[in-house]
Amino acid sequence: MISLRAVSVVVPAGGRGERDRALLTDVTLDLPEHRIAVIGANGSGKSTLLRLLNGLRAPTSGTVSVDGLSTVEQASLVRRRVGFVFTDPLAQLLMSTPIEDIELSLRGTVRNRAERARRAQALLDERGLGHLAHQSIYDLSGGERQLVALTSVLAVDPAVLVADEPTTLLDLRNKRALRQVFAGLAQQIIYSTHDLDVAADADRVLVVHDGRIVADGAPDEAIAQYESVLA
């Protein structure tokens, strides 16, 4: 389970007269539910919160742990357990084609090269992306890239998937497909979203406002509180 204890993230002042800036303040959470959505206005601290969960960002104070492992001291073990999908897929797609990127993900688990290529193609086929296997990443649409990035992260079968606004670039059909993928995942999934329908798919919804968790509960309740915070 992922746990946060008294976590704050503060960016130190850049120059004279500037003040330190708190991006998250005193967040304590245990996150055992299967599907957890994080919602909140632009700049409220959602990405900062998600990045803490696999050690992409370290807390300024407090601790974050995954199954008892510290995201700071045991970062590489944590990263193996917690896969992260960025909002911008180009931030994480390292290779020039989808198949190469997924083969790269599989390198640690599938030794044989031909088998790796076969598995990578099968994973793309499963997501309806097989026809794009050898296309340049730069020639894919934003939504196609986002789905390839998700496939690549899931290829290593992380225990937890953290996804930062995973439906932003997706059209209606792909959004529906992604919601189905999420619904069928055995892994725990923690995601941020501005889409309240996608948030409502979760078992639990956290509302972030000015770096604090201001609501936390069942989707209906938490979304209603979010709407009143925004009003």
Ligand SMILES: Nc1ncnc2c1ncn2[C@@H]1O[C@H](COP(=O)(O)OP(=O)(O)OP(=O)(O)O)[C@@H](O)[C@H]1O
């Ligand atoms: N390294 C940093 N230095 C200074 N400010 C930062 C840094 N990282 C994030 N911020 C600021 O912290 C605030 C929260 O950012 P964050 O990306 O967590 O918001 P968010 O809720 O994910 O927003 P959005 O919905 O727009 O993606 C923003 O105002 C952002 O500009």
